[in-house]
Amino acid sequence: MELFKRILKTAVDGEASDVHVKIGGPIIFRIHGDLVAVEAPIPTEEWMNRVVEEIVPPHAKKKLDAEREADFSYFIPGTGRFRTNVFQQRGQFCMAMRYVKTQVPAFEELGLLEVIRDISRSPRGIVLVSGSTGSGKSTTLAAMIEYINANFKRHIITLEDPIEFVFEDNQSVVEQREIGLDTLTFQAGLKHILRQDPDIIMIGELRDVTSISAAMSSADTGHLVLATLHTTNAPQAIGRILDFFPADDRDQARRQLASTLQAVVCQRLVSTISGGVTPAIEVMINTPTVRKLIEESRFEKLGAAIETGTDEGMINFNQHLYALVQEGKITQEEALASASNPQALEMNFKGIFLDEGRRILS
Numbered sequence: 001m002e003l004f005k006r007i008l009k010t011a012v013d014g015e016a017s018d019v020h021v022k023i024g025g026p027i028i029f030r031i032h033g034d035l036v037a038v039e040a041p042i043p044t045e046e047w048m049n050r051v052v053e054e055i056v057p058p059h060a061k062k063k064l065d066a067e068r069e070a071d072f073s074y075f076i077p078g079t080g081r082f083r084t085n086v087f088q089q090r091g092q093f094c095m096a097m098r099y100v101k102t103q104v105p106a107f108e109e110l111g112l113l114e115v116i117r118d119i120s121r122s123p124r125g126i127v128l129v130s131g132s133t134g135s136g137k138s139t140t141l142a143a144m145i146e147y148i149n150a151n152f153k154r155h156i157i158t159l160e161d162p163i164e165f166v167f168e169d170n171q172s173v174v175e176q177r178e179i180g181l182d183t184l185t186f187q188a189g190l191k192h193i194l195r196q197d198p199d200i201i202m203i204g205e206l207r208d209v210t211s212i213s214a215a216m217s218s219a220d221t222g223h224l225v226l227a228t229l230h231t232t233n234a235p236q237a238i239g240r241i242l243d244f245f246p247a248d249d250r251d252q253a254r255r256q257l258a259s260t261l262q263a264v265v266c267q268r269l270v271s272t273i274s275g276g277v278t279p280a281i282e283v284m285i286n287t288p289t290v291r292k293l294i295e296e297s298r299f300e301k302l303g304a305a306i307e308t309g310t311d312e313g314m315i316n317f318n319q320h321l322y323a324l325v326q327e328g329k330i331t332q333e334e335a336l337a338s339a340s341n342p343q344a345l346e347m348n349f350k351g352i353f354l355d356e357g358r359r360i361l362s
């Protein structure tokens with residue numbers, strides 16, 4: 001175990017975001033988005049089995065035995081906390097470990113837009129933080145929770161699988177429930193959560209119709225619900241949610257979502273000139289225009305509503321990437337590689353701006 005702990009300590013010291021451990025292969029760190037093999041003994045099956053036996057908590061061992069994979073948090077004093085997934089490939093254990101910083105970063109440190117602070121102050125409704133795997137969704141969500149915790153007297157309950165950031169009560173009272181440890185399933189936790197007098201509910205991930213229905217019902221009754229979702233842009237979140245519902249239920253779900261949605265924040269991590277990463281962000285706010293488009297199933301026009309809604313706090317990926325280039329944070333090449341519409345962004349860099357969004361909406 002000493003070798004394993006030294007590997008994780010080296011990963012933290014080297015600013016790695018992830019550690020990948022596989023029998024018969026080198027230890028791999030992900031540093032600023034790149035996979036890097038490190039000098040360390042090659043894991044053997046015997047060594048890996050000992051590590052798994054040591055680090056998997058009792059509540060996760062049953063799941064690991066039954067399903068051949070399990071999620072949990074692993075903490076080493078003096079090193080930090082890791083969101084850990086143990087799984088099997090070709091009949092052997094593998095591990096993917098995400099380092100979670102113990103101190104929740106502030107908005108400014110993360111490079112988040114001011115509008116996200118405004119969204120955090122919403123009294124009710126559903127706020128979705130979306131993006132692909134590894135795009136920083138959980139960190140942004142944690143920053144929002146910590147901002148509320150530091151500035152408002154609220155009762156915050158989280159449902160997480162597993163717990164990543166640990167919050168200390170400040171102005172708010174924060175209770176964090178881990179799936180498998182504090183409640184058996186998301187469904188079980190969500191079933192009883194409204195009886196626990198929450199003001200704000202944070203759901204680690206919307207992953208099925210039960211969690212989505214519970215989120216909308218909670219927002220309907222005046223609660224603020226924060227959750228993550230896997231999508232590549234903000235408008236896509238609407239279709240993604242509705243796809244969870246049976247066809248006969250989608251019309252009702254769409255109307256309920258149109259009335260309860262507060263905002264969708266989608267992000268992609270891009271490499272900075274200084275050698276780090278920063279989020280490129282797209283924000284869709286449920287303005288009257290957006291609400292009407294959702295109600296009428298005109299999802300293809302949501303992108304145009306975002307593009308033309310800058311006065312209401314909205315911004316799309318191209319607009320934010322352009323701003324990041326103008327601020328000298330990222331290169332034009334990096335912006336074009338991450339853009340939703342590279343051709344339009346390239347025209348922007350040449351000083352050509354087409355009012356395409358207004359034409360589509362009209």
